[in-house]
Amino acid sequence: MEIALVLGMPLAGALVLALFGHRRWAPEASAFMSLGTLVAAALLTARVIADGPMTALNEQVFVDPFNVFLVALTAFVAFTTALFSRPYMRTEEHHKRVNSARLRLYHSMYQLFSFMMLLTLLSNNVGMLWVAMEGATLSTVLLVSLYRTPASLEAAWKYFILCSVGIAQALFGTILLYFAAEKVLGPGGNALLWTHLHEVRGELEPTVLSLAFVFLLVGYGTKVGLVPLHNWLPDAHAEGPTPISAVLSGLLLNVALYAVVRSKVLVDGALERNFSGGLMMGFGLLSVVVAAFFLSRQKDIKRMFAYSSIEHMGIMTFAFGMGGPVAAFAGLLHMTVHSLTKSAIFFTVGHASQACGTQDMASIRGLIQQSPAIGWGLALGTLAILGMPPFGVFTSEFMVLTTAMHEHWWATPFLLVSLGVAFAAIFGKVQPMVFGETTAQRQTHPPALVPVFVHLAIVLLLGLYIPPYLVDWYRQAAAFIG
Amino acid sequence: MLTASLLAALAWLAIGLAGLIPAGNSALARRVLFPLGAAVGLVLAAVGAQAAWLPPATMVLPLGLPDLPFHLRIDPLAGFFLLLLGGVGAGISVYGHGYWRSETAGRLGLICLQYHVFLAAMAFVILADDAYLFMVAWETMALASYFLVTTDHRVPAIRSAGFLYLLIAHIGAIAILLCFGVLHGGHGDYSFAALRAAELTPFWANVAFVLAFIGFGAKAGMIPLHAWLPEAHPAAPSPVSALMSGVMIKTAIYGMVRVIYDLIGAVRWEWGVVVLLIGAGTTLFGVLFALMQHDLKRLLAYHSVENIGIILLGLGMSMVFFGFGHPAAGALGLIAALYHTLNHAVFKGLLFLGAGSILHSTGLRDLNHMGGLARTMPATAFHFLVGALAISALPPLNGFVSEWLTFQTALQAPLLENGIVRSLLPLFAATLALAGALTAMCFVKVYGVAFLGQPRGKAEISHDAGLSERLGLAWLSAGCLVLGLFPAAMLHMLNQVGASLTGHGLSADALESNWLWLVPTQPAQASYSPLIFLVVVLVVVLVTIRLVRFFYHGRVRRADPWDCGFPEQTSRMQDTADAFGQPIGLVFGPLYQMKRHLPAPEDGAPKYSIKVEDRHWGWVYLPVARLAEFVSEKVGLLQRGRISIYLLYSFLTLIALLVFVR
Amino acid sequence: MNVALQLLQSLLVVLAAPLVLGWVNICRAWLQNRSAPSVWLPYYTLAKLFHKDAVIANTTSPIFRITPYVLFGCMALAAGIVPVLATDLPFAPAADIIALVGLFATARVFAALAAMDTGTSFGGLGARREMMVGFLAEPAILMTLFTAAFISGSTQLTTIVETLAHREFAIYPSLAFAGVAFLMVLLAENARVPVDNPTTHLELTMLHEAQILEYSARHLALVEWATAIKLVAYMTIGFALFVPWGIAEGGDWHALPLALAALAVKLAAAGAGLALIETLLAKMRIFMVTEFLSTAFLLAVLGMLIHFLVRA
């Protein structure tokens, strides 16, 4: 029942807002819808923890410890982003950058986007997973070009073309997977169902599976933003409205990585582990190193944090590539803390760019002096995302590095050098923005910074003490990933 | 014992958080919290002193990673450093209470929080017994001190100093993390007990040593990685720079000793020679650059670099002796190094607090504008004099004791068989002597220019330090005196620390000599009694005064100083700080990158200024920055903006993978 | 028993110091064939100065008035420690040679501070130059002391004297080098001719004199006296390290007259030698002192290397 609620709420929200999106109370409605989804997700999580994985809707939807944690995370961040977008969108409307028609589009697409993401996470049918992922891309393309500026159009166009082409490869991979599965499970519907595939993954045909994994990795890898395929990500995350950048950076990348990990689990059965693990580690390491060196040349703040997302996705892919319970645990923890921190940073960046009227880092100065909440939020968020210890990002990076030193010691120097370079680049640019004489003006609508500090508090908590139920929840998921 | 120190650290955290309560213009933080912090510091010092004599105790907290919870451990080494942290921290907190009384409410709460989180983080660094808690505490310490350094962040120089500081601290932390990775030797457990148990092949032991040396050296302010220290310490408010210079750098020394002596265990003599070379370089570099400074706090920061060099010399010698299998001499070297760590913490803290009082009352940091402060600030002048004499390693005070012990270690050189090292050791002792004498010259310059003679700048009214400031200064100068006059007690304690770490203490008859004499090896070989020094000199002074008054008279008249016939003596005729450093500039010229601005003959307001640059910027820092810039420029080509190029990238990746798979 | 001997030795050195200074001046006068002043002239000047009223600059702080007494106290202590007449006296274990060097450093720092206190250019000039000589001399003297310490295996002057005195006469090349280096450092530290001219008050050349320019009456007397004691102390350290014969062992009274005689002979010879050096050499330019003292350092290091390589 909860699954119906989790999926139904955002869909209903999308429809309602499609009709009444331009009304005054639309942002509140959207926030309320997201809150409903969050509550449903919480109930679902409790249910799954209580009595283990379950399927529903004649096995089309499947819930296990791995995706239920992502569902809860997605619902929570979607809710906080909705809260943040209330004042943000009103200020944008106040600045005449969006009219009410576009607001209607924005709110309905936002709810549709969260529906698509939840569907991707929950769908047991690999084909439906692809369709939902494509749906998520479609729903965000129009949002990226919401402001109709040449740059946002260019970003949206590239985002759409590159992601559609990427996901098309994923479709071919799904077809090959289905082809291999059909030989074992026979024709009919359940050859695409992940649960069946999972049981029978031992006897699947190795050559087909390796080909399928390549297509799936390239396909969903484009959505994750791994380096050779990352070019759309900085433009898309920088040009769209900030709530969209927050959700894209925070959640969509996780969902894409979820899809890659799902296919890795299947492929591991057939081939011995180092094939898929090796590929993912290679891509992950390449992303971390290249993204780190991109950072120091950035002028636009959201573009810089987009590159930082590429770097963190690289770390996660590397962690999942390494495999083993500790690395998987680290990967999951990194997914959580990265989403929370990155969305918190985008909230503060949104308010900061509105306060200073530009996203160009050279002209944002002295945030702490003008509005301490935004200034301190950005400072602490940046320090958290850079992996400074009291925060949770350091915990997962510590686990990733220590397991890497344990198994693949040659990779650690690359990781550490790029972490150092990233630290120098990002902090070098953020510090003058936070400290010094201010250039920010008073804003019309008071900034909603409660979500920022809630996120950072959770990340700080995860840094020092991971509550036991969360630990064995991650452990189950990590064991599941293998 | 361990629970007490844990409670003390948690108390500091609580005090820090309490500072945030904005009740009554943060009256709580203004009146109560800092003295409370000082009290907690004293408790910690007492616990530390006691722990030095007891066997190690361990404890596991439920916090931290699921399979690596926080391990805590207190052994004599940790006890000693807790004593250092608590003692010096208490003095500085009392001083801070007075110094920050006039701070605005909002900032005071913030400073109180960051200050006490800083102290607590240092305590946890010392207590940590597993890699994770150590790293968390290490970087929280760096973070808290970064925010303290950038309290008044409106000044661009302070911002860049803060950034440089946090960057080098982070790079150091990365090296330390890598070192722990190398140390754990392959079975995935990162608690220090496991790291100790893991035996390493010689190659990996060398790699671990190099990484630990670079990592902790970056935080201590060693030669190539020191550039942040002369920038960050002056930028911070004075109590914070005292805490950073006095105590934080010592946590780096603690880390170095813990990793090299405890975790790696088998010390090799080649490491000792490396540490000696870098230590000598650091010492000379630090003192020579200090002599050319005219900003008081920057001068003191360079002296911190110098004293770290002296500590490294002691450590290096002890490693050489341990490496060659002479544990007694090695233990003496370790004791000399640890003793100097404590001494430096005490007198550097005192000097920075003194500089803080000057800054607080006259608002001056530039020596060329100071002068004649002894008359208007007698208390600060006296305490600053005690600190200056201590740092110049003059006999009755504590600076001399640790240098004397280091000399005695160097004099054990004949024990060594290896010819080269044996003759090198005394040369290092010579550099130590040169550094000591140069420090004396530097502090004559500082004290003479700042406190004595006529006021150079516009003589605005300068009131002496407040009561609590004076209390803090008095506590630290008392520390200097006690550590200087009764070294034997401290020698026994440090011997305990050395024995617990390396299993070897000093020779038997060095220990059973009574409290009056300081005997490092045997009485015949060397002994020194500071108390007799002081008593005899005092007696002779009093007797002579009495005799002169008795036989002759005590009449005295005040008059203008001898002006050699020149009518009016202006205060500009006195030596300025740069003038005093001029012989050094001549003797050690090529070491500096000097930019001299000489006034032109027709210049209306002739002004002479000299700017001394640090060559390391050109050798180490700028090339690294240029390399990173070059690589990121090359990487930038990946994102040229054309969509067809991007499509080509994904196409080629697909084809490459397909080829690879088949 | 030993305490009496200790007091005797200290008093003797303190009182005899001006005599040695007088002797040096006489020798120099003879060598420059001028008629020599009386040997007791330093005592007269001291007495005269003690009678005068002291004049103190109005800008000075208490340090200026305390320093003469501190200087005198330090030098008296140094006189007590160095085994002038007998070894193993009560004060001997209180300090080894490194502590003695530290003591002289304290005296030098206090003198420089007092000089800076007057607030005139002479004070700064004198302090700066004196400290420069100080930091150049310190490594050199330490290396000489190390060489002697390595030979006798200890830094206590008592043990050094006993080990060197008992060994049958053998030529130690390392000690020879160290001796020359020690002599050069002695000249520099006591402001004798090649480095500084004790008699002149010419602004450009004076080092030590510039520091005590402001002192008058009893303060000046004490400072002059302290300088004299310092010269004697340096000489006796020289004797202890390089010419140790004749010093009474273990504080027995019988060997005392012999020790006194030996001391008198040695002091006379050293005073004459010093006067000879002062007449032969001229004062160097202030920045030539660096080469002078670095050669001293080099000689000392050479001596030590020889000791290590040749075991002699």
Add this chain to the structure above:
Amino acid sequence: MAGSFSSQLVNLLAALLLLLAFAMLAQRRVLSLIHLFAWQGAALAASTAVVAYATGQTHLYFSAALTVVLKVVLIPWVLHRLIDRLNVRWDIETLINIPTTMLAGIGLAIFAFALATPISQMASTLTRSTLGIALASVLLSFLMMIVRRKAVPQVIGFLAMENGLFFAATSATYGMPLVVELGVALDVLVGTFIFGIFFFHIREQFDSLDIQHMEKLKED
């Protein structure tokens, strides 16, 4: 009869599909490009129908009908209207001249066949040999997207790639379950509409559909 004859028919249609893909690669004019795309849709629908007839899979008939409606009628009509409204100039500039693209295309086809042969031995389905052709057409349309300078041909290339994927689905595995087919078709349709909206915006902003204008977002 059904088995051998229908497999020959499917192979014929597959060859036709590949030929059309090559033709689109070499095409200069937008209008004829759209016609070729329509023909490709028709070939795909025919092959789905033949497979449905041969294997008796009822849902394949429905997906063949869907393909006809979508790929043969609706999308080409929408593209026609767009081109009239935007009065797009008729010829297509390409980044690299046609002969080299053709050579690259042939290379790709050979590579696709080499890749697909080990898989097709295992395939038990009637149309196992066509997997190689499907992969080839996907890669060819990918190449077409890369070399085109105009927005419209790039979109048509993307749609051709979707055709290739559909053909792979039907040829390798008798088609995906109906709900997935519907979902994919819906996505393609919505994608086309969004492309249309984009054409208007791009024309309005850059008053030309040339992608060269959209190169400002880069690391300078």
